[in-house]
Amino acid sequence: MRFRVNPKTGTGLGVLGFFVLIAAIGPWIAPYDPSAMGPDLLRPPSMRHPFGTTQTGQDVFSQILVGTRGVLVVGLVAGLIATVLSVVVGVTAGFLGGTADEVLSALSNVFLVVPALPLIIIVVSFLPDASDLVIALAISATGWAWGARVLRAQTLSLRQRDHVEAARATGEHTWRLIVFEVMPNLTAVIASGFVGTVIFAVLSEITLSFIGVANISNWNWGTVLFWAQNNQALAQGAWWWFVPAGLSIALLGTALSLINFGIDEFVNPRLRTSGRVRGEKGARTRAGFTPVVRTGGDRS
Amino acid sequence: MTFLLRRAAFYLVTAWAAITINFVLPRMLPGDPVQTMITRFQGRLSADAIASLHVLFGLDAGESLPTQYWKYWENLFRGDLGLSFTFFPTTVTDVVAQSLPWTLSLMGVTTVISFVLGTLIGVYAGWRRGSWLDGLLPVTTFFSAIPYFWLGLIAIAVFAVNLRAFPAAGGYAPGVVPGFTAEFVGSALYHAVLPGVTIVVSSVAGWVLGMRNMMVTVSSEDYVVAAHAKGLPERRVMLRYAARNAVLPSVSGFALSLGFIVGGTLLVEMVFSYPGIGFVLFQAVNAKDYPLMQGIFLIITLAVLVANLLADVVYLLLDPRTRKVS
């Protein structure tokens, strides 16, 4: 398959790659121990502390660097588990149809409708140890339903396509049909669902850390914000304490969304923002009024 | 009608599922945090209160699970959600009843504003595809990637701490007595501006994007081309033919986005110490107030289900294909 990386996807992948790199080497390149207290209390950014320091003299830059790993690991693990769940439920429902479909669809609809955040909060707070893995599991348990719904609809339409019907008529096993005839056509949808779930997981994890449900001794961008909020960083005007973490979240989220736009446009070319519609002549394309650009000019 | 009945039945099942999750969770998960809590408050709890907490969390080892389940439902129907430890000795039901109106009005107003605004921008952006509005898309993406609560923090830092234009916390000025007085309503509105704007700004992008994409898709439908061919005024084609159809997925998707909207609103309330459910939940989480957390989860879920049913009614009114005409 010919796959040209579109500029949006390219940008997104680039930024994501940068964060993955930081996640891998962050703890080694961090100039300080993120939890170590230092003599410089609540200082704005400087050469020694690029993102400033906290009330107890901790280096915010090191906290962000070290915290990247937690964010990405939870995001990717939760995304992976949720995607597997959504593929299993969605494809099965769409392919089998009938009662199995009814039951599985109802199940995913229940999970879609129940507000995820309060549910995750109570699940996690009943657990004695809110480790990263537990958080990832809780997030994936609530985040799989959207993907399942989309995949079910796609599978349903794929099932009626000729090649699947033909393979079915020759008496292929159901699982072989699903793996070899249906799944390859769902790649883009699954990929986009995965990226979407990772966004959801990252935001959820940071939120849980921020409100103090997750283990606040694990560094991630949410815990940075938790400490900032609890130490009145705002009232003290310590903007450097919460701005870097927020921007990192937004940047990572934007990168993931851009990757998803690329996938969406790959699947549905009509969504592309600017094809080569406007050349140098720049005729305004207007719905319902085909522009007339007489270039030749042999007749007036 | 069958459509609505089916939906209503589904919401009943969902409500049942949420209630059952609430029943099962404390019984399934390891550890006994609730018992510790009750023990700590032992001296101050009445026998009735203890009994109700035992029903809530299944601490009566002697009783069979079905009996516990039955009692749990009985308590629910009496409106007994147990006692809050944070706001001891107020009942969970009272705490929720006090904070729910704040959340409902904040969320209701901001959601409507955000939906209408986002949809209108989306209609124009999709209709005038290739215009400068497309340049807004990366910006809206960036905004939709910002967590609600962080935007709230920034809003407080800029508008409350630095500019001192709006209050940083609370639902009304400390001296004002709640009631239907001009003073109170004015103060409440003033306090709602920052949290409200925060919610609108971070949620509007989603609606813009969804609507734009649907407009682009719908614009090439035959009935839109036919409307152009009929020589109808452009506004009429854009609104009645394109937007009217493009908005349907937004409305049916509305129900599904509600969970996210609720989550976002709760967080904004936490950041602004707004006297709604979210702030109460925040306090409950920090105090490990299990009855309150569970009660809030239940109420929020039920409220979301009701909102979903409303969205279904709207969809029914908008899409003739779901109406059965005899």
Place this chain on the structure above:
Amino acid sequence: MTVLEIRDLSVDYGQGDDAVHAVSSVDLTLERGEVLGLAGESGSGKSTLAHAMTRLLPPPGVITSGEVLYHGRRSSSDGPVDVLGLTPKELRAFRWSEVSVVFQGAMNSLNPVSTVEQQLGDVFRAHRRDMTAARRTERSRELLDLVGISADRLSAYPHQLSGGTRQRVMIAMALALEPEIVVMDEPTTALDVVVQRQILEKMMRLREQLGFAVVFITHDISLLVEFSDRIAIVYAGRVVEQAPAREIYRAAAHPYSRGLLNSFPALHGERRPLTGIPGSPPDLRHVPSGCPFHPRCPSAFDPCDQDTPALVPLGEHRSAACWLHTTSPRRRSGVGAT
């Protein structure tokens, strides 16, 4: 009497270097009250042509040359109108009152969220500002009656109607303002054969009654032969042959026309073997040099891959663009005729 004249019309998809030439220098005339059939395989540019002349092509379609001259009864005082030169406002007024369109895909050309009455009413509200609501309803009833639908269907939504009924509604709508020209773009492809025939026969009776001209586009050449007065065959965005329907059916001049005729069973007359045309229509981004049909043409010879033949008259009523019927400008040694 000519009602519409298309001169040198060209359409590109996209602009600049990678533009695709979907229609190239097409000349066509439509006489008042006649049925002109446009035939060609899918992707030949026949629908693009019809959409371009009403300026309904979606982006990235651009009209790059030509004129579409409309000689209406109403505009006769100041000569013909160039549709391509109209402002959006003038174009809106022109549309539907002079040229209406019955679209491809009977199922989707009605707005699913509006009733039949609302959609008919929209036409009157846009073009007949002074019409009262009561008069609009009355006129809508008449129109439904005209196409054989009972008036109680006015309050129906499209999804409550059968495919055939929807297309009848579309036809009723197309006739609402008594236009001079009705463009029918694959009007019956989604319908079954019986309904298709009923609708076309209805349409032809209405034409005799009301006197409008029809541009009838379909890939089904047997329908065209039966229902059109004149046929233009389109290949790779060019008109390759134009002739009265009967003559094309009897003896098509262009090998492509013959191929098309042989790929459909004849409805009447003697049986012929169905041969079809080998190969597929050219990718418009890479149109073959010379006559675009030459790679698939059974009679291709010397000049065909070098020079593009022009559409030249062959007798009084017909013309063709084929080296079999003209002499190559460069190689006068070429063969004259078959």
